Amino acid sequence: MISRRLVLAAAALWCVSASAASAQDWKAKYPELVMALVPAENATGVLARVGPFADYLTQQLGVKVTLRVANDYTAVIEGQKNRQIHIGQYGPGSYARANAVSNGNVIPFVTLRNSGGVIGYxxxxxxxxxxxxxxxxxxxxxxxxxxxxxxxxxxxxxxxxxxxxxxxxxxxxxxxxxxxxxxxxxxxxxxxxxxxxxxxxxxxxxxxxxxxxxxxxxxxxxxxxxxxxxxxxxxxxxxLPGSPFALLADMPEDLKAAIIQAFVDAPKKNKVAFDALTDGKVENFARVSKEDYVESVKMNLWLDQQRKHRGN
Known part of the structure; x- marks a missing residue:
């Protein structure tokens, strides 16, 4: 007679196998992920500050995470719009622009929670x-x-x-x-x-x-x-709302979940890399969604209207 315990064990094993197979599927399709950001400092400073975090993501995700230092926000926006960049860091306004030009395919998932619990800058x-x-x-x-x-x-x-x-x-x-x-x-x-x-x-x-x-x-x-x-x-x-990291909405759900979990876990799993990324002045990552950036969308619309007005 098949016991309930055996049925549950078999179901659990099937779930683990299915999850592993799913992960292998997205790893085959995405053997490399590109993370891009706009530097507030020179390129050498960026590599020293963000490079260890990209290495941490590589270890956690099991695929190569390549860091790309962009010249300006437009380069990151266009890169995500064209699906050449999988993870991008933005300011609130540049994220809102990326979301708009990608028809909603660029979505925020985390921002930094500063010392004292403050989210924003x-x-x-x-x-x-x-x-x-x-x-x-x-x-x-x-x-x-x-x-x-x-x-x-x-x-x-x-x-x-x-x-x-x-x-x-x-x-x-x-x-x-x-x-x-x-x-x-x-x-x-x-x-x-x-x-x-x-x-x-x-x-x-x-x-x-x-x-x-x-x-x-x-x-x-x-x-x-x-x-x-x-x-x-x-x-x-x-x-201002916290500067978000954003990913591509049309990537596999398992891949997106793995990326989000790796970011959330970073302060515990690799504090050295996390502190390098944040100058040691940030507590952790806070989850965000596009609803947190509604005011940033309004700001962009106002600025666009001003540019049109000046153009006329």
Missing amino acids: YSVMYVRADSEYKSVGDLKGKVLGLVDVESTSGYKAPTFFLADQGFPVEKHFKLAQATGSHENAIFALAGGTVDAAVNWWNAEDDSNLRRMLTKGMLKKADGTAMTPADFRIVWKSPL
């Missing part, structure tokens, strides 16, 4: 501390350094919120110029090419500026290292 505007500027109002007719048009903290958020606060960028500043990257914006400010620069900021000890200062990348005219005291924040945006 800010756009800030810096000036040199030795300048006379104490507010956005003081910068009337001056030069502003932006990042690129798909950067949330470096373009979208300041353009959107400053207009709402009565300081439309194209009218308030003599020139608002794209510098190409978060680092370049800070370099331009430190070197005096621009009077103010926007960038991302989590906390006093967690920002792109602080990362650059810690690495000794910013120097005064006499060659001495600059410090946080050499810069001043004159504007900060409302809290």
Whole structure:
């Protein structure tokens, strides 16, 4: 007589076998996964910070995870739209653009939960501390350094919120110029090419500026290292949604589940790689969905309308 225990054991064995077969199916179809991001620092810095995490994902998923450092957000957006990039890291606004141009095939799955449990970050505007500027109002007719048009903290958020606060960028500043990257914006400010620069900021000890200062990348005219005291924040945006990692919705369900689980497990399974990725200032990954970025979609629509209006 076949016992209930034997039936359950057989069913469990069948489930394990089916799951293993399914995993082999997607591994055969996806022998390599590409993860791409836009650097806030130089390419060497990115490889040192993110490379160990890509290696961790390779180990967890059982297929090669290749890290691609893109020049700008548009490259990541187009790469995911064309299904050449499987995992991308975005700002909220650039994610919203990727989701739109891919007809919903790019979906967010995790973001970083900062120390203290905060999910999200800010756009800030810096000036040199030795300048006379104490507010956005003081910068009337001056030069502003932006990042690129798909950067949330470096373009979208300041353009959107400053207009709402009565300081439309194209009218308030003599020139608002794209510098190409978060680092370049800070370099331009430190070197005096621009009077103010926007960038991302989590906390006093967690920002792109602080990362650059810690690495000794910013120097005064006499060659001495600059410090946080050499810069001043004159504007900060409302809290922005956390920058998401996004994957392709049309990949196999088992593959998507494996990717999500690997990210969620990272702080426990490889804390060294996780801390390198996050500068050791982040608690863990928090799950997100496209519903968390509804306001980012609205921001993009507003910006698109402004561009159309200026074009007419």
